[in-house]
Amino acid sequence: MGVEKDSAIVVRSFAFKEADRIITFLTPSFGKVAVVAKGSRKARSRLSASLELFNIGELVFFEKPNRDLHNINSFDVAEPIGVLLRDHFAVAYASYVSQLASDISLENDENPPLFYLLRSALVAVLAAGTVADLRAIARCFEAKLLTLSGYRPRLDTCVACGAQVDEEEVAVGVSIGGALCPDHAHQDRTLMVSAPGIAAVRGLTGLTFEAAVAARMTRRQKVESKHLLTMFLAERLERRQRAAEYIDDLEANVDEMAALAR
Ligand SMILES: [Zn+2]
Known part of the structure; x- marks a missing residue:
């Protein structure tokens, strides 16, 4: 409970209300973490650039007890995979592996091997030539x-x-x-x-x-x-x-x- 910090990969993102987004991260220690990113759809939001799908970084969030949606404090991108992936085939495969990992993971389900498997798969997708x-x-x-x-x-x-x-x-x-x-x-x-x-x-x-x-x-x-x-x-x-x-x-x-x- 309270402020938590963990490595995280953006695995889902969808629009919420007028200017917000709901982002789902996959983390090693907390499984899937869904947060509301307030104002992240506004053009000049600093957060919105970091929250691209498949980006990997350090997430700080405020965990609300007994709630499915938490509040995001910050997300510092270490590997901007989502920003670098431009080929539409590569994006499709990145979506595929992210969805599979996300489907297998649960909220509050500690599973470091799953996180590291997805992370290395996304790095491999970025490096793929064909x-x-x-x-x-x-x-x-x-x-x-x-x-x-x-x-x-x-x-x-x-x-x-x-x-x-x-x-x-x-x-x-x-x-x-x-x-x-x-x-x-x-x-x-x-x-x-x-x-x-x-x-x-x-x-x-x-x-x-x-x-x-x-x-x-x-x-x-x-x-x-x-x-x-x-x-x-x-x-x-x-x-x-x-x-x-x-x-x-x-x-x-x-x-x-x-x-x-x-
Ligand atoms: Zn047999």
């Missing part, structure tokens, strides 16, 4: 997020009986959360994934974002890892991500443009 880099960062983030939330897909052995799964094509149970041997594949809605696709997903969690960008996946591995990871996430979050749908559209457009240019 849409392929951005896609690799998204897959790596999804895999790490599942592991962090305790939902790392079990892909080396059958979830039902523990038998080694080493088929060329592995059935992955979406609700059950992992691979199923041929004897147990009927137990769940399954997605068929090739052995190299399984290997790619298993490897992603242990990679840094830089290594994920540098790793060369085949086209099939890219498609399969995306299907598997986004289906797992949608299942855990109990709804399809709006941001994921946006990314789908965006990627379809890029593929179309590439096909036309050929």
Whole structure:
């Protein structure tokens, strides 16, 4: 209670009343923190420039007991990611990872690993040179997020009986959360994934974002890892991500443009 200070990332921002904004931050010690930034929509507000989405800095806020909305004292930007991101693909991917992190976090939920995961993902998004880099960062983030939330897909052995799964094509149970041997594949809605696709997903969690960008996946591995990871996430979050749908559209457009240019 009282004045609190923590590192913070701006993950949501929307207009409130005539001149205010409601800003949601992700913090290591307090989870999500929503504040009212009074007057921040006025043209000359000093605060408004610092409160761009994806900016990372030090937040000082006054915590109101038993309230969802707190008062912001100051936000000192250390990494102005939101100001530096100008490519619309990069902005879309930054939104995607921020929304996923925000959906998993709760108010007053201390979770430093989640904060640092989002922070390094945003730094990687800023450094990305191509849409392929951005896609690799998204897959790596999804895999790490599942592991962090305790939902790392079990892909080396059958979830039902523990038998080694080493088929060329592995059935992955979406609700059950992992691979199923041929004897147990009927137990769940399954997605068929090739052995190299399984290997790619298993490897992603242990990679840094830089290594994920540098790793060369085949086209099939890219498609399969995306299907598997986004289906797992949608299942855990109990709804399809709006941001994921946006990314789908965006990627379809890029593929179309590439096909036309050929
Ligand atoms: Zn089995």
